[in-house]
Amino acid sequence: MSAPLWWISPARLFHACTDNVQVTSPTPPNPSPPNLRPLWRDLMACAQLVGAVQDGASLATALPQAAARGKWDAAQRGAAQALTFAVLRHLGTARAALSALQPKAIHPPLLRDALHTALVLLLPDTAVQYAAHTVVNQAVEACKRTPALCHAGGFVNAVLRRFIASPDLLSTVCAASTEARWNHPHWWVETLRAAYPQRWEGVLDVAQRQPTMTLRVNTRRISRADYQTALNACGLHSVAPTDPLLDQALMLQQPVAVERLPGFASGWVSVQDAAAQYAAALLDAQPGQRVLDACAAPGGKTAHLLERADCTVLALDKDVQRLHRVDETLRRLGLQARTQAADAARPSDWWDGRHFDRILLDAPCSASGISRRHPDIRWLRRAADIPTLAAVQTALLDALWPLLQPGGKLLYVTCSVFPQEGTEQAAAFLARHADAIASAAPGQLLPQEPQHSMDGNAAASPAPHSQDGFFYALFTKSS
């Protein structure tokens, strides 16, 4: 089977493009209560998934495969996902702690990953905590129940007990290693530190937190105020952000499965992060205009711009499978666009020669701005991926610019926090194109979460709303 078209290079370059549209039910903060299903099962399921990510697979691929192989029901799958999210968010610390406790390589890798999982269950301040004796007992049980690990129960017991008996070990490993302290690769931390000398710690801290679930109300169907009332009637409390550009957004106080959202199936609402909701307002498409959405799948922004204006949209994506999701989304919301599988960087293959009034380029990128929603991304990327992705973005920008009408606007977007894919890319574009005028746009939006500071207390100056990290540049073509 050939790789999906949007794979730029091997698995580690996977672009988790569920960036701004949460398509699955959000996971609960804790796995199912251990009295309903023994913890050892979740621990082993998680160890498998963490191992797959360490081998270069994305969780979006590994989770459905493991669930199908293991015949997991929805509860098992949800619990495995929630625990894996927690472990991936703390994998830097767990790896460093395990190396300190057992410097020799651990075989098989499943044993190593079971230990990583158990260690995260023992860490303070994670979303998944159990009594220490339960974790040790269940980790040993996991070994007994797993043929490949049945010899390792004593070893696991010894390693975990040594961890519990070493209260200073965590502070020692975190002081010695950037990866252990910040739970992101060293190069990632250094890139952020250089780019945001005052804010890099906050950016990394937000990546450790479960994000708010943000909704976008389809105001063609129902007003935001009326939808908020409908949510209240279902016991779901929400907050409307004050930013006028986020006039369709509602932030839920607690995440819920989409099935619990009133009118979801009938297209009243979608799930979309606030940072992603700036795109349609900034592009400002007018009724009757011709709009190109060059990298459209899974279609969150395509739908949003159609909710705001009766424009004619051509939605392209290189990936045929993902393009089907654009069609599904539009159908659910009662919207229409022409969808086409094509390489946006090769207009000679698909362009009819008629210029567009608006172009949205939501380009493939590192997805470093959504590391909180996809904690596998930080372990899949390599530093060398960033210039490769930046070159793809440059090629897309240069290929699409000639397709824009004089006086038209092109909005360049990435869900990245790395300057090479944002501010530097935009500056280089302006330098190459004398007919491009920079228009007002937010530039780099850093990820933020309103209620908490790093120590978990109410922050002194809370962020106004929850959002992922996105970059926006708007270029107008001179007439």
Ligand SMILES: C[S@@+](CC[C@H](N)C(=O)[O-])C[C@H]1O[C@@H](n2cnc3c(N)ncnc32)[C@H](O)[C@@H]1O
């Ligand atoms: C960031 S995602 C787009 C998210 C989408 N705009 C939304 O809001 O739901 C980037 C998309 O670009 C697509 N892509 C990558 N390279 C492309 C190319 N050369 N031409 C068209 N699509 C491409 C990927 O398949 C992926 O679906």
